[in-house]
Amino acid sequence: MRERVLIFGGLAVFLILFTYPLWHAAALGTQAKQPQLQLPAQAKECVAPLPYMRAAHMRLLIEWRENAVRQGVRQIHAANGKSYDASLTRTCLGECHTNKAEFCDRCHTYAGVSALYCWDCHNKPQLVAARRTP
Amino acid sequence: MKITRKDFLRLSGLSLLALAGGKAVRAVTDLAGASATAVAGSAKTVRWGMVIDLGKWRGQGTDKCIKACDAAHNIPQIPDPAREVKWIWEQPFETVFPSEQTDYTRQTYAGRPIPVMCNHCANPACVRVCPTGATWKREDGIVMMDWHRCIGCKYCVVACPYGARSFNFSNPVAYIPQVNPEFPTRSKGVVEKCNFCAERLAQGKQPVCVEACPDKSMIFGNLADPNSEIRQVLGSRFSIRRKPELGTQPNVFYIV
Amino acid sequence: MFMFEKALVGGRKYWIWIGILLALIFLGSLAYLRQATVGLVVTGLSHDVVWGLYISQFVFFIGLGASAVVVVLPYYLHDWKAFGKTTMMGEILGMCSVIVAMLFIFVSMGQPQRVLNVLLYPHPNSLIFWDLTVLSGYVLLNAVITVTLLGARHEGVPPPKWIKPVIMLSIPWAISIHTVTAFILSGLAARPFWLTPIMAPRFLVSAFSSGPALLIILILILRRLKVFDAGLEAVKKLALIVTYCMVINVFFVLMEVFTIFYSQIPSHKEHFEYLFFGLDGNYQLVPLMWLSVLLSLAALTLLLVPRWRTDTRLLTWACVLVFISLWLDKGFALLIGGFVPSPLGVVARYTPTLNEWTVAAGIWATGALMITVLYKIMLSIREEQ
Numbered sequence: 001m002r003e004r005v006l007i008f009g010g011l012a013v014f015l016i017l018f019t020y021p022l023w024h025a026a027a028l029g030t031q032a033k034q035p036q037l038q039l040p041a042q043a044k045e046c047v048a049p050l051p052y053m054r055a056a057h058m059r060l061l062i063e064w065r066e067n068a069v070r071q072g073v074r075q076i077h078a079a080n081g082k083s084y085d086a087s088l089t090r091t092c093l094g095e096c097h098t099n100k101a102e103f104c105d106r107c108h109t110y111a112g113v114s115a116l117y118c119w120d121c122h123n124k125p126q127l128v129a130a131r132r133t134p
Numbered sequence: 135m136k137i138t139r140k141d142f143l144r145l146s147g148l149s150l151l152a153l154a155g156g157k158a159v160r161a162v163t164d165l166a167g168a169s170a171t172a173v174a175g176s177a178k179t180v181r182w183g184m185v186i187d188l189g190k191w192r193g194q195g196t197d198k199c200i201k202a203c204d205a206a207h208n209i210p211q212i213p214d215p216a217r218e219v220k221w222i223w224e225q226p227f228e229t230v231f232p233s234e235q236t237d238y239t240r241q242t243y244a245g246r247p248i249p250v251m252c253n254h255c256a257n258p259a260c261v262r263v264c265p266t267g268a269t270w271k272r273e274d275g276i277v278m279m280d281w282h283r284c285i286g287c288k289y290c291v292v293a294c295p296y297g298a299r300s301f302n303f304s305n306p307v308a309y310i311p312q313v314n315p316e317f318p319t320r321s322k323g324v325v326e327k328c329n330f331c332a333e334r335l336a337q338g339k340q341p342v343c344v345e346a347c348p349d350k351s352m353i354f355g356n357l358a359d360p361n362s363e364i365r366q367v368l369g370s371r372f373s374i375r376r377k378p379e380l381g382t383q384p385n386v387f388y389i390v
Numbered sequence: 391m392f393m394f395e396k397a398l399v400g401g402r403k404y405w406i407w408i409g410i411l412l413a414l415i416f417l418g419s420l421a422y423l424r425q426a427t428v429g430l431v432v433t434g435l436s437h438d439v440v441w442g443l444y445i446s447q448f449v450f451f452i453g454l455g456a457s458a459v460v461v462v463l464p465y466y467l468h469d470w471k472a473f474g475k476t477t478m479m480g481e482i483l484g485m486c487s488v489i490v491a492m493l494f495i496f497v498s499m500g501q502p503q504r505v506l507n508v509l510l511y512p513h514p515n516s517l518i519f520w521d522l523t524v525l526s527g528y529v530l531l532n533a534v535i536t537v538t539l540l541g542a543r544h545e546g547v548p549p550p551k552w553i554k555p556v557i558m559l560s561i562p563w564a565i566s567i568h569t570v571t572a573f574i575l576s577g578l579a580a581r582p583f584w585l586t587p588i589m590a591p592r593f594l595v596s597a598f599s600s601g602p603a604l605l606i607i608l609i610l611i612l613r614r615l616k617v618f619d620a621g622l623e624a625v626k627k628l629a630l631i632v633t634y635c636m637v638i639n640v641f642f643v644l645m646e647v648f649t650i651f652y653s654q655i656p657s658h659k660e661h662f663e664y665l666f667f668g669l670d671g672n673y674q675l676v677p678l679m680w681l682s683v684l685l686s687l688a689a690l691t692l693l694l695v696p697r698w699r700t701d702t703r704l705l706t707w708a709c710v711l712v713f714i715s716l717w718l719d720k721g722f723a724l725l726i727g728g729f730v731p732s733p734l735g736v737v738a739r740y741t742p743t744l745n746e747w748t749v750a751a752g753i754w755a756t757g758a759l760m761i762t763v764l765y766k767i768m769l770s771i772r773e774e775q
Binding site: 218230264265285380 | 427429430431433435436437438440441488495498499501502504505507508511513515516517518519574578579580581600656657718728729732734735736738
């Protein structure tokens, strides 16, 4: 009889501790800090609607890449009706998202996306300077 | 509905096989379209080629061509010659045309610097051996590199009879004196080579080496156009190519 | 189904052996981590010698994969009952050799995390695509055979009928792995040293020499440890196979030497000259080449005299000599010889670095561990009866 109390009591404590990440925000009245993105200063409109970009910008990047590199199609008509030169270095990073740390990294670090090799090659001088061995 | 473990395993195995089979069929049928890739906007046939006038290439100011390519394409300047990355460089005559070497011409030509680069062959061995299609031949004749797909197996380096390809043994970015922000660098573990300035050709410009070269020692143009400058030159002067007996059909010609 | 718990029971010597292997694997992993982080610059490879120790071990261990077919073919196709106790040993050894070979390919790649690109974007023009296909198929075949047969023996029932055609399929498949691996080298116009139709036959005979040589050594080790006796008759027959194939192997090499030196074509000659006499002041491989020749002659002397071939002590020596001689020949001679001189005439030097040797040692230890564990399971199941 005593064991039953201990067992169920212990299970309850365990479950409470185990599900802590799910309920602590509501209990303490706080909210998880959302990543704050520094939007590009010059460009006013994105190549595709925001919900799409948020969910599938990786797919867009791969599509544009395959078209540009393997098919040689460098002028791509985006969802917003405009035509862009499909160059990650010059267009995406050069004209709009010039600051990796204040834009790209904010979400990627938050989401723990670390296996990206894009910037190993598509780099701007400030990135290069940061990666030079002393 | 009762299903025995054996039957369940049999069913799952068959479903997996069907899935894999479907993917395999799709891959094989995709292959047909993957071999020759179109270059958008080209209505007439283009076959890019280059002629190098060895009479004009005298080793004076010729490093301008090489330096122009190095700067435009972020070629790392690696101090260890065993790990060099080079797209266009100079080799002594006897190593470029080994069968032209005779005991009687040795003094005239021995050691003469000859510019060498990828020959963008019409029948490239490197394209044949690449297991992932990271290198392939475009319809306009350029042998392209896709550094996103390259697995770094180096089979293409082994297959190239001209030593035109370089492998990145380490991160090259540290060795680039001045990064050109208009062109990507490469990462470690991939193979690279001259790309006939495909990115400039797309904008109607000539390759950087051809533009930077003094005296018009290099002529670049469309071999498929009988009225092009390069065809006039090839039609009027005697030219040789590197190792023609191997069947690779190089598109870089040398006027002696 | 896999009965790994049987490998967890063993005496002191067994666990010391496992411990040594695990230590080597650990060191090899650290060395590979360094290579994966810094790049292949930590190896001795260079612009002109892009394939070195790793690929040479790949080529050699594919050869060892023949240990399976060399006993499976006579036993299943021609009813050589003497091989009855060796087929499982051979299949395990062959399978683990091919796995080791594939590991060596993996560590030689510059972007190994992209290896699946070979399957996602298949290019049947490339021999590497076919190599991955036939090697994976061979490992799968042998794994299915081993698990099914061992499982049936464990249950005390005869194996299922469908395993027979699977075993039959593994025989031509085994021949294909050597042929395809040879084709990787022998179709390249850029490498006249390898551009010879006799490459695939050479691969086959050297495989049929080195594979059974290693199998003989393992059979004799298990006899010495008194844990398993595959039978001296099997050993004698295997020794005959090694002898004949070693003779043919030497003959094939002499065929190459004749064509190359009689025709006097410089682009073919210079590779042999580099290997055996040195070129441009580079004598790196000369001592290894002549050592390989010496060892193979010594091995043949021991093998060709029946009295010596049937003496297990001398036979062990002969097999070790065959193994080392072919390791030097298929590893350093064949592979490095193809790169020196380079297509631009560079007589490059290549010395594997400590990092490279450590990674290689880790992979060898992985193979030894797989063989040890699987043999332990095999022997435990046999003991049950």
